[in-house]
Amino acid sequence: MKRFIGFLKKEFYHIFRDRRTLIILFGMPVAQVLLFGFVITNEIKNVKIAILDHSKDEITKQITNKILASEYFILDKNLSSDNEIESIFKAGNVKEILIFENNFAKKLEKYGKANIQIITDATDPNTANLIVSYTSAIILNYSNRLNVQSNVPMQIQTKTRMFYNPELKSVFMFVPGIMAMILMLISAIMTSISITREKEMGTMEILLVSPLKPAQIIIGKVMPYVILSFINAVTIIVLGMYVFGMPVQGSIPLLLAENVLFILLALSLGILISTTTDNQQAAMMKSMFGLLLPTILLSGFIYPIENMPIALQIVANLMPPRWFIIIIKDIMLKGTSFAFVWKETLILVAFTLFFLIISIKKFQIRLE
Amino acid sequence: MVKKEKVIQVKNLVKKFGDFVANDHLTFDVYKGEIFGFLGANGAGKTTAIRILCGLSIPTSGDISVAGFDAYTQTENIKKNIGYMSQKFSLYEDLTITENIKFYAGIYGLSDKEIKQKSDKLIQKFNLSDKKNKLIKSLPLGWKQKLAFSIAIIHNPKIVFLDEPTGGVDPITRRQFWDLIYEAADAGITVFVTTHYMDEAEYCNRLSIMVDGKIEALDTPENLIKQYKVDNMDQVFLKLARKTNA
Incomplete structure (x- = not known):
């Protein structure tokens, strides 16, 4: 020994x-x-996003503000039509686009359900995944608070699409x-x-x-x-x-x-x-x-x-x-x-x- | 020289690798305190034989005893009673002199007290007290070689095996190195040495010359020179090597 x-x-x-x-x-x-x-930590700060708001009502504004207040995201552009989606991604600055469906607040009130589509540029899959999870978390947080205020259960559904790389890895x-x-x-x-x-x-x-x-x-x-x-x-x-x-x-x-x-x-x-x-x-x-x-x-x-x-x-x-x-x-x-x-x-x-x-x-x- | 006690006894040693016979019925004895030269051209089977005598390799057949232990079953005991130094330099370059001494003495199981004594003595002998905490790589090659030899016998082995110990060393250092070998032999340590320098071969008490796996000659240098009717060992060696090549 x-x-x-x-x-x-x-x-x-x-x-x-x-x-x-x-x-x-x-x-x-x-x-x-x-x-x-x-x-990685660098990239999730100040991510440029674009918003396509078909509804432009009180609730979509609140969600938008909440997302932009988070310091993870910066608004690059407000879009006015679906046609711009492809071109803005191609320009390369914007990593994520949020799309609110029309009559968002009304649908939420009437059916207790409304949709937000999240589209990301997944050429960098890891960043894309992070962005989506951050965004979803903020929206979820908002909808939970909304539920506390009213007695009708309301659901905001996020629908995610990963552009360019559908099989995203963690x-x-x-x-x-x-x-x-x-x-x-x-x-x-x-x-x-x-x-x-x-x-x-x-x-x-x-x-x-x-x-x-x-x-x-x-x-x-x-x-x-x-x-x-x-x-x-x-x-x-x-x-x-x-x-x-x-x-x-x-x-x-x-x-x-x-x-x-x-x-x-x-x-x-x-x-x-x-x-x-x-x-x-x-x-x-x-x-x-x-x-x-x-x-x-x-x-x-x-x-x-x-x-x-x-x-x-x-x-x-x-x-x-x-x-x-x-x-x-x-x-x-x-x-x-x-x-x-x-x-x-x-x-x-x-x-x-x-x-x-x-x-x-x-x-x-x-x-x- | 006391020629009574045999420390290495080899009788009909055979080592085969598949069909190749590396050692073909070697028979020789080495006596206590003797300097025994083990000569042969490259590939003659010297290294194979040394590995067997050091307990690193098991012979195919034959009766071999080293330091009184059997080369088949008691290799662990053999290892405790021998020292070894090879042609490649073998101290750790990134350890200091003292650390090298401690390490090698330690793996042979010397006690802390013994290690301290031996290392003090060694450092004094070589006048290295101001360098004892220097890394080995800062020493000249000749010094490293001498230190390596002294460390190889630090545990007072019965036999020390030297495999071309003076390769790449200048003649003066070689001479000094041989002084150390004589000193060890006088202290009763048997020296088993291989070399390519024929002038060194003449320093040995007895010599064996291997050719193609067999021992072709075994005697004192003087007798060999007489027997082959030549002037020096160099010519003995050439004559033997040529005989088989022809």
Whole structure:
């Protein structure tokens, strides 16, 4: 045990003395999350909208004022006919158009029901989704207050149309996606590099000849990254909550446990990569092309898997981050319990075991 | 030199990789406190044999005992009783001298007190007290090499294996390095060394020369030179290598 602690100490010296490693470890996650967070929070402020009011009565005016008073939206133009919708979107400044149907107040009074159509420019789906949810919330809030005043239940219905991208994906895709990406990057790339560095320097031979067991060496190399990656995961969750307003509906212990599982998976991949290469450069390239790109492109992080050709969908199913993202989304957004994510969890466990078994096999062949 | 106690006993060692025979019935003994040169061209099977003697690889057949332990079943015990230094430099560049000493002494299970004593002694011996908290990468190569050797024997192993330890080092440092080797041998540590420098080979007490997986010659350098009727080890080596190539 004392030997093992000495080993861990040495690993931490390596990490804390290498400025590049430190930047990748701690600078990158924070920078990435803040970057995404900053871009998104910026866009939901001062969004330019247009209003097409077919009714022009007391209630539509009140709703309009309420929306414009929210500081999320700025009125760009009052439209007078449906024909202008297409052209104003094409001009590119306006992100959302609100259309009140005619005789809005009368219909509301008479039938207890009136319609507002919300049309958004969904070329940027995440922003579009945010805008719609903000607008709907304001309108809902208004209609609730209206109901308190009168005894007849009144309903203002919003009808949403996403222009240019009907299959909108949630904005909250980003946090789970970044989490998957960063944990994968740090755990896999850093471990594979740190193990191959020992090989390159010739120190691995010395370690193998020493009384330390191969398992102790591997665990010793990997353990610091488990700890550091875990700190990163927590950092991302906290930043996500405060920068993105990302909810954590489900159980936090479950969320953290799934993170640890994913970290272990990424580490086992890192070990596997290091058994196939002898130098840091190759390990880096393998991790980059083998892990980073698929994590970004095929995990559903940015591009929806449902829209991919069947062949790519099958490949995507073989990408561990894909399942991790589903789990994280379910726990954070839907608040689901373990009963609903056990299948995905099992897949992750299976991946981890698979990678570990291959690594051990390869490691033994090398020892021969 | 005491020629009684055998620390390495190898009898008919065979190691096969599939059909390829890397070590073909090697038989030799190494005595306590001896400097034993293990020579051979690249690919002759030296590294394979060393890996077996270090407990990293299991032989296909033969009776092998290292430091009194069996090479099939007691590799853990073997590892505790040997030191190793390879041609690649093997201290951690981003650790200080003291940290390197502590780390290597630590993985061999030395107590804190022993580590402190040994490291003080070592630093004093090399006059490094003003540099002891400097990173290894700030030292010249010759110093690193000497330190690496001293650290490889810090746990007082019975045998130290040196795999081309002086590669890329200038002649003066090489000479100093050999002084350290003699010192270790005088202290009773058996030295098992491979090298490509034939002048170094002549520093050894006894030599074995491997060609194509077999030991072709084994004797003192003087006897080998006499036996092959040549002037120096260089010519012995060439003669042996040429014989099989022809």
